[in-house]
Amino acid sequence: xxxxxxxxxxxxxxxxxxxxxxxxxxxxxxxxxxxxxxxxxxxxxxxxxxxxxxxxxxxxxxxxxxxxxxxxxxxxxxxxxxxxxxxxxxxxxxxxxxxxxxxxxxxxxxxxxxxxxxxxxxxxxxxxxxxxxxxxxxx
Numbered sequence: 001x002x003x004x005x006x007x008x009x010x011x012x013x014x015x016x017x018x019x020x021x022x023x024x025x026x027x028x029x030x031x032x033x034x035x036x037x038x039x040x041x042x043x044x045x046x047x048x049x050x051x052x053x054x055x056x057x058x059x060x061x062x063x064x065x066x067x068x069x070x071x072x073x074x075x076x077x078x079x080x081x082x083x084x085x086x087x088x089x090x091x092x093x094x095x096x097x098x099x100x101x102x103x104x105x106x107x108x109x110x111x112x113x114x115x116x117x118x119x120x121x122x123x124x125x126x127x128x129x130x131x132x133x134x135x136x137x138x139x
């Protein structure tokens with residue numbers, strides 16, 4: 001692992017996404033295969049560099065001394081969510097075809113919503129991932 005790739009800034013801060021997963025190996029392979037993620041740490045927790053961000057994939061668990069009332073769990077109902085990953089792509093039609101071939105199951109085909117074209121997938125634990133393409137003209 002290149003220490004420069006590790007999400008531990010020398011100054012300021014880095015935003016990472018922590019996802020509770022039921023199977024670290026399965027989830028690591030999903031993000032590695034679909035998003036070409038670079039694995040920095042294999043497990044306990046999995047730490048990956050994905051495009052211009054980082055993911056931490058770890059098992060759930062009960063309260064700890066620094067979060068005494070919080071239990072970490074995978075989404076209990078994948079049809080109800082309060083947060084999701086948002087992936088912006090240059091060509092959603094191309095990505096839809098490529099990622100479907102890699103095993104991604106889109107909820108629908110990409111839909112045009114004016115300012116963007118978007119579709120959604122879920123990871124193996126049901127975490128929702130929006131895949132979108134802006135239709136705004138860049139100047």
